[in-house]
Amino acid sequence: MHHQAKGTRKDRVAIKADEAKVDLIAVVVAVNDIEPCVLTIGQADILPSGPFVLEHRSLQSGLRGWVEQQTGHPLGYIEQLYTFADRDRIGAERQQRAISISYLALTRKEQASGSSKCGWQSWYDYFPWEDHRSGAPPVVLDVLRRRLMEWADAAGDAAKRRERQQRAAIAFGFDDRRWNEELTLQRYELLYEARLVEEASGGQDEAPPAAVSGKAMVADHRRILATGVARLRSKIKYRPVVFELMRPTFTLLQLQRTVEALAGRLLNKPNFRRLVEQQELVEETGDTSVDTGGRPAKLYRFRHAVLDERAIAGTKLPLARA
Amino acid sequence: MHHQAKGTRKDRVAIKADEAKVDLIAVVVAVNDIEPCVLTIGQADILPSGPFVLEHRSLQSGLRGWVEQQTGHPLGYIEQLYTFADRDRIGAERQQRAISISYLALTRKEQASGSSKCGWQSWYDYFPWEDHRSGAPPVVLDVLRRRLMEWADAAGDAAKRRERQQRAAIAFGFDDRRWNEELTLQRYELLYEARLVEEASGGQDEAPPAAVSGKAMVADHRRILATGVARLRSKIKYRPVVFELMRPTFTLLQLQRTVEALAGRLLNKPNFRRLVEQQELVEETGDTSVDTGGRPAKLYRFRHAVLDERAIAGTKLPLARA
């Protein structure tokens, strides 16, 4: 659908030469007990992906096809993340554009039919600084903080130094600022800019700290993963998407642990209960769980009716600030 | 970046044949006084767009180029909206995919260098049912309501009828439900599905009501516009993007009118003031406005510092519920 108000006709000629290769790429998320996981292939450094071809009915179905073929895992909920235009890729014979359309998908591990080369990897292997469930990880953040300050000090003028310091402080919550779990992407991009992640330092350039900078991924996959994490952390606050990650029935504590795993921070139990219940997101099944010590917990199921009733209105899960 | 875990090599062959044409398309928004406007070309039925070609450094710069060329209007703030894969377009000689990457852009009308064939058109010419600043528009909604109920009744079984009724009621706030201004896209899609907008009824099919179904646009441009409206209505609540639409200095009432124009609903004046001030989004210039009757209003400017300080944290403009 190309409309020209004015301009020359030579564009018409250019169009033929400017076709692009379109890739679909998936951030598939599941949570088991307390770890948020992403589906990977290869050496746990590649996100499932493949080209969008004519056979595909739609972008979504193309994505489902590739993920299922590469990992044997059928997808449920999916949503578009972002579209990147990768730098002119080296097309052997001629210049060509590569477009990557990324998606976020939510499932449960069990749905996997024990297939081949796919693996589930914890988010926090790639982003060790993102898990604040036991407080801010001290070792990791101390190292990163030092390296970030060095990076800031290396800037040209004083204004730039201050700007870098402030950016780092906001993103990572330095100087008794509040940690904001939604800034995952900004944090990764900051570390990239400061060459503190492997992907940024062409090779062993400035040798970033080992266990603190996280596991690297191919190309820009880790950045896409960060985009997915950020999106999901934001979305669980106003849409009932967590339930895509839950078993058909669950206890409220399991639900809470799942949210906490995604958010990377702990919640207040009574308050969590209150909000889930007063929003009527769940209903009791009547059963109780076989639990591990302590009083048995009631089992709940998601009230699918809310999807119709409130249709995307307001469904906020409260994330504690403490 | 195409990674295969397994699968045949024949994909490699397919890739060459499966290149796609990529289009960039822009929803450019400005507000003057009290009307939210979108930048159009043609008979006010086309959004600025053009192919993404090799000359473009990036998607964003490509978009800026096309908009500036077609409308003479430079863009400031832009953000990606959504990527569509249009149904296999009729490529004359061979099958080909068409990908549309849509963007939302915010500017001010004055920045236009009085250029050629472009025009600003009120949102509400395309979506007359979306403007609730003087209450729900009675004529429009009454007609739509009747037509939607007819559509619901035309469904096969009773379950489907009820489901359609409920969807319509939620989207449009029937039966003393609350009007949710963010559901612009759902409402348009519902009307499309019910064939109450011109784009859906192939030609003069079911002749939708004239002034109530709004001005039509080419292809799926009106749907993209609806996506932009919905995104912006959502975003102004948690990011200080309104200021992209304001002059360098403004009164608080002007700011409020702008937000109201976008949201399509009225706000409570003291409360609006309170939130803007307590979030320190603005600072006084010291001047007062030459106004139209009544006490002169202080002039404010946006505190650009908040962009650094809070970096995308929480900046909610309160939209009244009444």
Added chain:
DNA sequence: TCCCTTATTGTCAGATCGAATATAATCGGA
């Protein structure tokens, strides 16, 4: 039975939000 663990319910103060009211400043006309 006591104690430990976890579930579930309840309370309370502070922050927030919506609505309404009160005061201030300017203009235009009597």
Added chain:
DNA sequence: TCCGATTATATTCGATCTGACAATAAGGGA
């Protein structure tokens, strides 16, 4: 110049929401 119309700005009040903490309930094991 005084008055009222108009708009800006400031303040108050009550309802609701939120976060933090405390209290009670129900099971298992020693």
